[in-house]
Amino acid sequence: MPTAAKKTKWTGAVLAAAALWLCFVGAPQVSAQTATVEISIKNHHFQPTTIVAPANQPIVIRIKNLDPTPMEFESVSLRVEKIVPANGEASVNIRALAPGSYKFFDDFHQDTGNGVLVVK
Amino acid sequence: MVAALVIVFREVIEAGLVVGIVMAATKAVEHRGQWIAGGVLAGFVGACLVAVFVGAITAAFAGMGQELFNASVLGIAVAMLTWHNVWMARHGREIATEMLTLGKAVVAGSRTLLALAVVVGIAILREGSEVVLFLYGIVTSEGGWSLSIFLGGLAGLALGALISVLTYFGLLRIPGRYLFAVTSLMIALLAAGMAAQAVGFLEQANIVTAFSAVLWNSSGILSDSSLLGKILHTLIGYNDQPSGMQVAVYLATLAVTYVLMKLAAPTPIPAHLRR
Numbered sequence: 001m002p003t004a005a006k007k008t009k010w011t012g013a014v015l016a017a018a019a020l021w022l023c024f025v026g027a028p029q030v031s032a033q034t035a036t037v038e039i040s041i042k043n044h045h046f047q048p049t050t051i052v053a054p055a056n057q058p059i060v061i062r063i064k065n066l067d068p069t070p071m072e073f074e075s076v077s078l079r080v081e082k083i084v085p086a087n088g089e090a091s092v093n094i095r096a097l098a099p100g101s102y103k104f105f106d107d108f109h110q111d112t113g114n115g116v117l118v119v120k
Numbered sequence: 121m122v123a124a125l126v127i128v129f130r131e132v133i134e135a136g137l138v139v140g141i142v143m144a145a146t147k148a149v150e151h152r153g154q155w156i157a158g159g160v161l162a163g164f165v166g167a168c169l170v171a172v173f174v175g176a177i178t179a180a181f182a183g184m185g186q187e188l189f190n191a192s193v194l195g196i197a198v199a200m201l202t203w204h205n206v207w208m209a210r211h212g213r214e215i216a217t218e219m220l221t222l223g224k225a226v227v228a229g230s231r232t233l234l235a236l237a238v239v240v241g242i243a244i245l246r247e248g249s250e251v252v253l254f255l256y257g258i259v260t261s262e263g264g265w266s267l268s269i270f271l272g273g274l275a276g277l278a279l280g281a282l283i284s285v286l287t288y289f290g291l292l293r294i295p296g297r298y299l300f301a302v303t304s305l306m307i308a309l310l311a312a313g314m315a316a317q318a319v320g321f322l323e324q325a326n327i328v329t330a331f332s333a334v335l336w337n338s339s340g341i342l343s344d345s346s347l348l349g350k351i352l353h354t355l356i357g358y359n360d361q362p363s364g365m366q367v368a369v370y371l372a373t374l375a376v377t378y379v380l381m382k383l384a385a386p387t388p389i390p391a392h393l394r395r
Contacts, residue, residue: 058326068260069256069257069258069260070174070253070254070256070257071257072250072253076339076343076344076345076360076361077339077361079320079323079324079334079361080324082178082186082187082324083174083178083186083250083253084178085174085175085178086257086260088175088178090178090183090186091183092324093324093325093326095323095332095333107127107250108127108253108254108257111123
């Protein structure tokens with residue numbers, strides 16, 4: 001029956017909305033201490049290329065640029081972009097993350113500057 | 121050469137679209153060419169200054185200077201765009217009438233040109249500073265100017281200018297009596313997108329923390345970093361992973377603009393007084 005199918009669809013939509021609402025209002029209440037991870041960049045390569053951080057707590061990535069040229073630390077999935085001056089350093093704040101792999105790159109040198117943040 | 125072209129082009133898309141829309145929105149206004157050219161020039165100078173002082177900006181405000189700077193200039197742009205829309209809601213009809221009766225551009229609109237010149241300047245400053253830093257990096261690391269990089273950068277800039285031209289002439293195809301309505305809507309969406317982007321920077325700086333969970337992820341369908349995603353990002357503020365707060369601020373900006381434009385609209389002339 002089309003009405004039954006419609007009803008199931010509506011129930012699904014309401015449940016999805018409720019789930020969405022839960023993660024919407026639930027997230028800010030999760031407050032844990034911040035984990036700090038360090039990474040450097042040399043000759044437009046990240047060192048190390050893989051960094052690890054704990055899940056479900058805010059992360060700060062400290063980026064040291066050892067090159068005499070500026071770089072831009074960027075990640076689509078982490079929703080950050082930040083210029084790191086030549087021979088300088090900068091930090092980016094990352095919200096608490098679910099376990100998984102999150103890619104990042106040097107926007108100015110995408111052919112060499114690639115890395116991944118593994119959250120577990 | 122291709123790398124330089126791609127990076128420069130990607131950065132100038134946004135500024136190119138903004139200039140095209142602003143040119144169309146001020147079609148009937150006298151001297152807009154000078155004002156907008158002034159905005160472009162000021163934006164370019166600003167971009168170089170930002171690039172030079174990027175170290176100081178980064179270190180400011182406990183390392184969150186870049187985020188605060190970006191959020192602030194975006195906030196200014198939002199205010200200017202909204203002010204323009206409200207001003208046009210009040211005076212748009214006069215301008216249109218004057219244009220029809222006199223058949224020429226009007227002086228009245230020059231006040232809103234300052235606001236739009238600021239917007240153009242900000243768009244160029246934000247994207248341009250990255251271009252300057254990128255090209256500076258190439259110059260210092262790869263041993264000076266190479267002709268191919270110079271040509272690549274130039275081609276990227278030319279493509280950006282082409283986007284402006286296409287946007288402008290595309291919008292001019294819209295019949296005159298709808299043009300103001302369409303450009304007002306586009307400017308409102310531009311402002312809402314910029315407001316959401318400003319919130320994104322404040323979230324990155326941990327200043328705005330409420331409703332920071334990502335509301336949806338449509339990167340599988342249309343990624344922010346694709347060409348279409350990038351264009352829609354500028355035009356309507358498309359974001360493939362927006363936070364709840366970003367969506368709320370986006371909608372609020374549209375609502376506030378709508379209400380202000382309604383309040384500013386002149387009361388219609390009664391039928392018996394109309395000629």
